[in-house]
Amino acid sequence: MTRPRAVLTMNPRQLAGALFDDATMARLRRVVDIDPGLVLGELDSEGSRAALASAEILIGGWAAPVIRAEHLPHTARLRAVVYAGGVAATLLEEPAVFAARGVVAANARAANAVPVAEYTLAMILLAGKGALTAGRLYRRFRYLPDRTNPVPHGGNYRGTVGIVGASTVGRAVLGLLRPFDLDVLLYDPTLTAEQATALGARLVPLPELMAHSQVVSLHQPLTPETRGQIGAELLALMPRGATLLNTARGAVVDEDALLAELRTGRIDAVLDVTEPEPPARDSELWTMSNVVLTPHLAGSMGGELRRIGQSVADEVERYAAGLPFAHPEDLAASAAARVR
Structure with missing residues (x-):
């Protein structure tokens, strides 16, 4: 039986090695015809277009080149796109074209x-414990705080956490919060x-949550409706000593409003x-003592990339066996959302 042809596309090309260790690549090679050394970082050379034309399955990663209108003549054999990231449609300039072809x-x-x-x-848990505030006070005054009241509202027992957005990450966070009081x-x-109750939370309006x-x-997605959603009025509702945590997208927060609130120290x-x-480079976020700034590292990095590689291999195996994907993406819906 002929194995379907799969082609890797991502940038940098070295990402493929980080995603797929030898064992995972061996899994792929058992079910598809794939060259681990062939990773498309662009689609405009003759060689890259020939490789694209051979692909029944496109395995994409971050910063992969986008398939644009001029590349469509080289995608006649394409039947599946498996993306080592959040939205497979980011690989396609016109996902509706591929949805109409029946590409999964x-x-x-x-x-x-x-x-x-x-x-x-x-x-x-660190923020609820008051660790951020207590650490600043410890460094500044160099004394051990009163354990009965080290920081305002410190401690996680019966503390209140607000989750904005039951996205994939939001639901995963809700699951992890279940064991805690x-x-x-x-x-x-x-x-x-x-x-919401089934997810372990109480549904409330956004102002009440804040x-x-x-x-x-x-954890909300970035859409026209959520851009700048967390603005001055909502930030002003937050209790003194509260913490805003953002692992979603920077643009869901009105940064000017956030800076103004952070300057107060509230x-x-x-x-x-x-x-x-x-x-x-001159942003106050770099120097504010009440801000913890990390370089977009919450997502998969280092050894965590192997989990993504395993997920991709799982999906490719399902496709090769004639089974539906475990984590399908509706390209038609992606196209509609892009138009909106």
């Missing part, structure tokens, strides 16, 4: 959500109260994402 797609969003959720949980609020306009949460963790922020990214 899958992504590794669920695999990548795991380390983001782990990072988020760690920061929620925390009250969890959730804002997501797509859910019912019963669905006003009552010790830690607010952002709240803390843990920012793994910003807009722009990195912040401008």
Whole structure:
């Protein structure tokens, strides 16, 4: 039986080696015809277009070249796209064209959500403990604080955490929060109260969540509706000593409004994402003592990339066996969302 031809595409090309160790690549080679040394970093050379034309399955990674209109004549054999990231349609300038052809797609969003959720949980617990504020005071005054009241509202027992967005990452965070003695609020306009309860949270309006949460963790997608969603009015509702945690996208927060609130010293922020990214060289975010700034590292990195590689291999095996993807992506819906 002829194995389907699969081609790798990503940038930098070395990413393929980080995603697929020898054992995972061996899994792929058992079910598809793939050259581990052939990784398309561009689609405009004669060799790259010939490789694209041979592909029944395109295995993409971050910063892969986008298939544009001029490349369409070289995609006649393409039947599946498996993306080692969040949205497979990012590889396609016109996902509707491929949806109409019956091309199927899958992504590794669920695999990548795991380390983001782990990072988020760690920061929620540290912030709830008051570690960020206590650490600043310790360095400044060099004394051990009163354990009965080291920082305002410190401690995670019966603390309140607000989750904005029941996205893939948001749901993973909700799952990780279940063992802890925390009250969890959730804002997501797509859910019912019963669905939120099943996720371990109480559904509330966004202003209520902001006003009552010790830690607010952002997990909404970046859409026209959510751009700048967390603005001055909502930030002003946060209790003194609360922490805003953002691992979603920098642009869901109005940065000018956040800076104004941070200058007061009322709240803390843990920012793994910003807009722009990195912040401008003269941004106050670099020097504010009540800001923890990390370089977009919550997502998969180092050995965590192997989990994504395993997820991709799982999907390729399912395709080769004639099974539906475990984590399918609707290219038609992606096309509609892009138009909107």
